[in-house]
Amino acid sequence: MSKARVATVWLDGCSGCHMSLLDIDEAIAALAARADIVFGPLVDAQEFPKDVDVTLVEGAVSSQDDLKQIQTIRKNSKLVVALGDCAVNGNVPAMRNTIPVKKLLEGIYLAGTQGERGIPNEGVPQLLRNAVPVHEAVKVDLHVPGCPPPADAILYVLTELVEGRKPDLAGKVRFG
Amino acid sequence: MPHRKTSIRIDGELVSASDGQTILEAARAAGKFIPALCYLKGLSATGACRVCIVEVSGVNRLLPACTTPVQEGMSVTTNSPKLQKYRRIAIELLLSERNHYCSVCVSNGHCELQSMAKSLGVTHSRYAYGYPKLPVDVTHERFVLDHNRCILCTRCVRACAEVEGAHVWDVGLRGIRSRITSELNRPWGESRGCTSCGKCVQACPTGALAEKGWGVEEMVKRDDNIGRLALRHGGRR
Numbered sequence: 001m002s003k004a005r006v007a008t009v010w011l012d013g014c015s016g017c018h019m020s021l022l023d024i025d026e027a028i029a030a031l032a033a034r035a036d037i038v039f040g041p042l043v044d045a046q047e048f049p050k051d052v053d054v055t056l057v058e059g060a061v062s063s064q065d066d067l068k069q070i071q072t073i074r075k076n077s078k079l080v081v082a083l084g085d086c087a088v089n090g091n092v093p094a095m096r097n098t099i100p101v102k103k104l105l106e107g108i109y110l111a112g113t114q115g116e117r118g119i120p121n122e123g124v125p126q127l128l129r130n131a132v133p134v135h136e137a138v139k140v141d142l143h144v145p146g147c148p149p150p151a152d153a154i155l156y157v158l159t160e161l162v163e164g165r166k167p168d169l170a171g172k173v174r175f176g
Numbered sequence: 177m178p179h180r181k182t183s184i185r186i187d188g189e190l191v192s193a194s195d196g197q198t199i200l201e202a203a204r205a206a207g208k209f210i211p212a213l214c215y216l217k218g219l220s221a222t223g224a225c226r227v228c229i230v231e232v233s234g235v236n237r238l239l240p241a242c243t244t245p246v247q248e249g250m251s252v253t254t255n256s257p258k259l260q261k262y263r264r265i266a267i268e269l270l271l272s273e274r275n276h277y278c279s280v281c282v283s284n285g286h287c288e289l290q291s292m293a294k295s296l297g298v299t300h301s302r303y304a305y306g307y308p309k310l311p312v313d314v315t316h317e318r319f320v321l322d323h324n325r326c327i328l329c330t331r332c333v334r335a336c337a338e339v340e341g342a343h344v345w346d347v348g349l350r351g352i353r354s355r356i357t358s359e360l361n362r363p364w365g366e367s368r369g370c371t372s373c374g375k376c377v378q379a380c381p382t383g384a385l386a387e388k389g390w391g392v393e394e395m396v397k398r399d400d401n402i403g404r405l406a407l408r409h410g411g412r413r
Contacts (some may be wrong), residue, residue, distance in 0.1 A: 088300045091277055098275070136304060143299040147279035154397035170297030175290055176278025 004053045004162040007041035008083075009073060012093040012131055013059030016148040017084035018042070021056070023151035024158075031155070035162045048138045052077040054161045056154075060086045060093040061137040065125035074138040079161060082134045083154070085147040085175055093131040099129050142167065145175045184250040193246040200228055200241035203254060210254050211263065211295070211382055213270075214329035215242040216399060218406025219338055224329050227292065230254050232380075238262060254371055260296065267293050271305040273352070274310065275324040282395035283372045283383030289327060290382075306352075314356075315365025318388055319377055326384035328357055331399075332376035334412040344370045356384075375402055 010018060018041060024031070038044045038052060043168050048069070055077040061070055074080055085091035096104055097149045105127075144157055153173050160167035181375050186208050193202035198221060203210050212228035215221055223240040230241045233251040238259070241252075270276075270289060278284050291408040292298075310323035330347060330397070333356070338342040344367050348357035359367040377385040386395045 082300070082367075085277075085279055089271070089276075090305060091279055094305070094307065095277065095280075096277070098309040099304075130307060133300065133305070135300060140300075145299050169299055171295060173299065174278075175276070176281065176284040176287075176292040 004035040005049070005050045005051060005168050006035045006158070006162065007038055007048065007055040007073070007077065008042065008054035009048075009057050009069065009089070010041050011057065011059030011069065011134075012062035013084060013086040014039070014092075015058070016156075017058040019057075019147035020084075020146075020151050021154050024155040025151075030159060031162070035158070048072050048076055050076050054069040054079045054081060054158070056081045056083040056158075057087050057140075058083050058132050059129065060090045061134060062093050062131040063127050067128065069138060070134060070137050072148075079141045080134070080138065081142045081144060081157065081161070082140045083144050084142045084149055085145055088132045088143050088145045089175065090131055090133050091147060092101075094133075097130045101129060111131060142169075144169065144173055146173050147176050149173055182246050182248045184246050184248070184252060186252045187254055188251075195246070197246050198242055199230060199232075199244050199246055199250075199252055201241070202246050203241065203252070209252060210241050211292060212242055213292060213327065214331060216331050216335070216379055217403035217404070219331065219334040219379075222330055222334070225270070225327065227263050229259060229262055229266075231256060232261060256289055264296050264298050267296055267298045268301040268303055270327045271298070272301040272305050274306070274308060274326065277324075277349075280392055281325060281383040282386045282390045282392060283325075283397075284393045286393070287383060288377050288381035308352075310355075313364045314388075315363035316367075316372070317365065318371070318372060319364070319374065320388055321356065321364055322359075322384055322386070323355055325382045327382060328354055328356070329381060330356075330382065332356060332385055335375045335379035335402050335406075339402055339409065340371060340375050340411040342369045342371055342373075345376060362400055372403050375405075 037043055037168050055073050082088045086093055105119045157167045182193050182195050184191055186203050191206040193336055197370040200210055210228050213225040221242040223243040228241040229238040232239055278290055313321040333345040336345045344358050347354055348361055349355050358364045378399050379402050
């Protein structure tokens, strides 16, 4: 039986969901027998590969770069899973949405300084007007809320998905 | 005046109810569960959250159980795929309307909106978030009101008016701009009627009203006391 191709990505989040993924401990060995992790902060691949079966997305879509990444991910993945509250509802990254981007950056980089360094605009992606949940940018197949989602829930979701079943999360996960 | 008895069917089972009781009250008295957010035992009912909607035979729209009085021969369905669907919609709309970030909330893990979403299987909101810019009133010495977390259930308004008798809270403005206000929109700390009893805080199902000094996940509330006090003062059974 061929192995499922799994990717994980980290957009505007804190990596806590990836930590929770690692918290499945030794179960990851059993999972490795059924799936290859082909992309993500935990592997070396530089470019998002083609023909991915399942991609777990941590974090909100916050910048032009996030948007480009998530569009590629959607194109190259059979299933996209929004992992954790930032990907599901924006969570902490979305708390900036009540402040317009220009005002936000001025508040951070100019107010209370001499303005000597200015607002960085080279080598950093432009922020979108709002940090949005993944499903406001592309179609999402499954939402796994939680901050972070418990390791058990992540293991359950991954196991079900690589076996080709649709996990039923009712009553298993909550926001926060 | 003695209450006349009425017979209704709840999910096919014959239940005896008092005239004037609502479907929700009759159901709970019979040990049947209908989910609800804005309903709090002992307080008047307003039908604000639409989570307690039920199907009544012969009526081709869904009715809130908390404000619909029982009628002789009524047949009520409390759970069906259709009801589940509309209850989920109600929760998703509440989540998208304001800025509900459970992970940084004092009530995380003790919030009725959060647990209702979980039990109804709401894993995300299909509606676009509004990200409204809303104030936080920290002027009261002991309590805080965070409009970002308010679902306008008005349990605080009713607890204050009907149990404490102070009627500090009301709903101001209209539609999507509606907001809980204290004393003609004065900052809460300047309210002269507020007795600082904290009943509104205990009645609040989310982290919108909280005691100062608690961190994330630390605010645990006791709304059962409000129901008990209300009953002692002749509130609804």
